[in-house]
C-alpha cells in the first residue's frame with residue numbers, strides 16, 4: 001500500500017504551497033484562510049456564494065468565517081449583496097480588486113514554474129490522479145463534493161441544448177457551468 005507515501009507527498013506539497021503563498025499574500029495584509037475564502041468565492045456558482053457555503057467549504061466555524069469575510073469586505077476585496085428573491089440570503093461577490101489579488105497569488109509563481117517543467121502528458125496524468133484521489137476521499141468519507149455541473153446528477157441538457165439544473169429548476173448560463181457548487185451530487 002502506498003498510502004503513507006501519497007500522504008507524505010501531499011503534505012509536503014501543501015507545506016510548500018502555503019509557504020510560497022504566505023510570502024506573496026503578506027504584501028496584501030491577508031492571512032492564508034482569507035485568501036482561500038476569496039479564491040473559493042471566485043470559483044463557485046451563484047448557489048454557493050453565501051457565508052454558509054464558505055463555512056462548509058473551508059471547514060471553519062461560523063464565527064471564524066464571519067471574521068474572515070468581514071476582513072475581506074473591509075479591504076474591499078468582496079461586497080455583500082442581498083438575494084433578489086429572498087432578502088434573508090446574502091451573496092458574496094469578489095470585486096475587481098479581489099480578482100487582481102487572486103491573479104497575483106493563485107497559482108503561486110513557484111507552483112506555475114514547477115508545472116511548466118512537466119510535459120502536457122504528465123500534467124494530464126497528475127490531474128487525473130489527483131481527481132481520482134479527491135473523488136475517493138469525498139466518496140468514502142461521505143463529504144460534500146463541491147463539484148461542477150457536468151459531473152452532477154442534477155445536470156440536464158434540454159432540447160435547445162441549453163444547460164438546466166434539475167434541482168433548482170433553472171437554466172444554467174454557460175459561464176456558471178464550470179463553477180463549483182455546494183448542491184453538487186456526483187453521478188453514481
Ligand code: SF4
Pocket residue numbers: 045047147148149152153154155156164165166167168172181182183184185
Ligand atoms: S446541476 Fe448540480 S452542480 Fe449544477 S447547479 Fe445544479 S446542483 Fe449545482
